[in-house]
Amino acid sequence: MAANDVILVGGGLSNALNAWRLKQQRPDVRVLVLEAGDRLGGNHTWSFHSSDVSPEALAWLRPLICRSWSEQEVRFPGHSRILATGYHSITSDRLHDVIAPALGDSVRYNARAISVAAGGVVLDNQERITGRCVFDGRGFPRDAKVALGFQKFLGLEVRTKAPHGLDRPIIMDARVEQFDGYRFVYCLPFSPTEMLIEDTYYSDKRDLDLPLLRRRVADYATANGYEILHVAREESGVLPIVLAGDNTAFWPVGQDVAASGLRAGLFHPTTSYSLPDAVRLADIVSRLPHFETATVAANLGGMARDHWDSRGFFRFLNRMFFVGALQGERRDIMERFYLLPQQLIERFYAGRLTNGDKAHIMWIMLKKPPLSILRAANASGPMAAWSFADRNRTHGQVPRA
Template identity: 45%
Template sequence: MTSDLDCDLAIIGGGLSGGLIALAFAALRPDVRLLLVEQGDRPGGNHIWSFFDGDVTAADRWLIEPLLVHRWPQGHAVRFPGHARHLDTPYNSATSVPLAVTLERQLGDRLLTGTPVEALAPDCVTLADGRMIRARAVIDARGAGDLSALRCGWQKFVGHALRCAAPHGVDRPVIMDATVAQMDGYRFVYLLPWDDRTIFVEDTYYSDTPDLDVPAMDARIAAYADAKGWRAEVVHREQGVLPVVHGGDFDRYWPPDDPVARAGVRAGLFQPMTGYSLPDAVRFALWLADQPLDGLPAATRAYAAAHWRRGGYYRLLGKMLFGAARPDQRWRIFARFYRLRPALIQRFYAGRSSLTDRLRILCGRPPVPIRDAMRTLWNPPA
């Protein structure tokens, strides 16, 4: 006996990774009967995902294009004490709202919202209300897994979209304004000018702890805006904590005997040094749409294990950042990095640093105490 919930592919989690997988299959394999299951009222959550042009190849761009709400072809900027720079690489932002709208339009009744999950198996999903989904394949895209298996620092942030009474005067994204007071690790302000009077201001930290003091960070954003002369009201809020992984045990994070396929952050598919997952989410969704449904648990784990191995260099840099640099001096590592060639910087963010890039990043006078840097280098992360 079949049920309306029976399908070929059940995707559990309607965030960025699960949503992109659903859109890739809807476009490339419309014969596959899929269900996207999201516990929230709408898929996508409350997020802004930004990326450089080099993060997503031109051939893959079609998948993320419907989600874009802003593009800055003139490039972006960074600011550090005694050093500011404009880089020509265009910058883009996608948001949760067009992701939700696109999924609702493309999937229709194949999108289940307000649907918590009780248990997963390779061919079955038990919902919290007792219903069951039988599927040829199940993929778990519900966000982070057991982060206790990883050694992490944290990139944490609170962001406000401000509607200003007068033009704010910022003409391109400022990826890092590190001229602000340093506290709780490496602190910077991130700016996205959405139009001449609306600007997204995010207070961001590379911190040793994931703790968010939201009222204090709200106050710092207000003080930053006031110092810029922006009289504004808050029209949107966002906050989050991303792991910056500098070691750990992949086999603990994703045990070999776990029989369910994974995607996204739950599979460890993010840039270890930044925590950003959008480039990997695009690549993985399109790779997955080209795979047979039978054998997805082994195939996705092998994909994620290869990604973990490739990330060793970035975990080493993360270990240097959190282990060798004093918290109030971490900004010097980024200031030095942003003096390097733009193409190298772009490949770094895309997680595609060449061997030459890797050597160049580590060469020269280190911006951390040499003894601490060497101790870190001689004790590389797992």
């Protein structure tokens, strides 16, 4: 008989939430998290909008949230705007500090799985661990057959010499010189003298020149009058932006292991942000009536494929953005997007667009130059989708396991 009811392979965002929620809601369920690293959650700052999650979920997430703001701002060459949408940040450190003690000996660190199957896991020291229900949450699958663009960034968490004067996040400051696709800077003011500044690109290329981006962050700070006293932390990422693929790309029909997080394709196609989906999955997992891999994999796999299908419009927009628009046009598209009503923008990030919202977005994208209708149309058909897949066929996708 298996010693564990649930084995969660990978102690990143999604599985940490799954484990924590199970501990809270189902203390009778024997959970084991196997994490290759020595902490839960890696090195990230995960942010989300208030409207991305339900009020109930926001309540249970509270202990993980380091900082919340009641509004956010965007800045473009032609207009700036303050949106009265709340914004919240969770850091890896906070996630580890809250969840690791709650899990106690239900988590094992430096436990790298080399084989993950329905009945259990083999670690790289050949140890076999059995469980009734196995979830694979090892991050974005390198072999997913999808065509990709990238959202890539380098962030420096800095302490400034004097108060920086920013009291709300700047989600996009696109009033910066444009390189490598669409470039913007993202700022999270954690305290009057602490701020995360991220230099970000929606790019066709996955390479990240870290020294160059560090200089660009420093230049941005100088240009805005933020004198950096020291850099407390650095984070970087190359997130996959899915342009095309089908609903079996992440979770094929018949896959006998359950999946979670990016591994399950549970992320917003246009931002690659996965926190809202991970929160929803954690609630679903904590309510599962039985923990048997075959049943759970069949049920959740169907849900993941439906989820993929429901988000085709976002992948279409990604194709318009990455293929239909010329490099220099991407910033104009984003600027026009941020003229849309606030509630529509909230539904966009929450992945809950109505048909009316979709029509509104298309109208604002296509109603005038610079986005060429012809190029957009060329970028939208299935033929084009598959040629993107061909173009990306040799991608190792993202540099994360």
